[in-house]
Amino acid sequence: MMGAVRGWLLAVIGASLICALADALMPQGAVRRVGKLVCGLVLLAAVLSPLTRLDIADGQRWLEDYLDSLDNREAELTETVNSQMKVIIEQEYAAYIVDKAAQLGLTCSVQVECGLSEEGLYLPARARVSGALTERERDQIVRLIGTDLGIPESEQLYMTEEDVP
Numbered sequence: 001m002m003g004a005v006r007g008w009l010l011a012v013i014g015a016s017l018i019c020a021l022a023d024a025l026m027p028q029g030a031v032r033r034v035g036k037l038v039c040g041l042v043l044l045a046a047v048l049s050p051l052t053r054l055d056i057a058d059g060q061r062w063l064e065d066y067l068d069s070l071d072n073r074e075a076e077l078t079e080t081v082n083s084q085m086k087v088i089i090e091q092e093y094a095a096y097i098v099d100k101a102a103q104l105g106l107t108c109s110v111q112v113e114c115g116l117s118e119e120g121l122y123l124p125a126r127a128r129v130s131g132a133l134t135e136r137e138r139d140q141i142v143r144l145i146g147t148d149l150g151i152p153e154s155e156q157l158y159m160t161e162e163d164v165p
Contacts, residue, residue, distance in 0.1 A: 014046075106131070
C-alpha cells in the first residue's frame with residue numbers, strides 16, 4: 001500500500017518538475033498557452049492515474065461481503081436480545097403466578113415457558129408448578145393460570161416437592 005502511494009507521489013512530482021521545466025523553456029505567446037494546457041493535462045493524468053488501476057468488481061465484492069457481515073451481526077444481536085427478553089418475560093409470568101397464588105394463601109414455585117407468537121410476541125405456552133397443594137388449591141391455580149395467562153390445563157404440569165429434581 002505504501003509502495004503504491006510512494007510511486008503515485010513520485011509520478012506527480014516528476015510530472016510537476018517536467019511541466020515547470022517546460023514552462024521555463026517555452027517562448028511567450030500562443031506556444032506558451034498551448035504548453036500550459038498540455039502541462040495541465042499531464043498533471044491531471046498523473047494525479048488521476050491510480051483510478052485506472054481500480055478494480056470496481058473487487059470493490060463491489062468487498063462492499064457486498066461487508067453488508068452481508070452487517071446483516072449477520074444484526075441477526076445475531078437480534079437473536080441475543082430476543083433470547084434475553086424471553087427469559088425476562090418468563091420470569092415475570094412466573095412471578096405473577098406466584099404472587100397471585102400468595103394472594104390466595106398458597107405457596108408454590110412456578111416455571112413458565114413462552115413461545116413466539118405470529119406477531120413476534122412471547123406469550124406463555126406451558127407452566128410447571130411445584131408445591132404441596134391440595135386438590136382444591138391445585139384447581140384454583142389451574143383456573144388462575146388458564147384465565148389470566150391463557151395456558152390450557154393440558155400444558156400445566158403440577159409436581160409435589162418430592163418430584164422436583
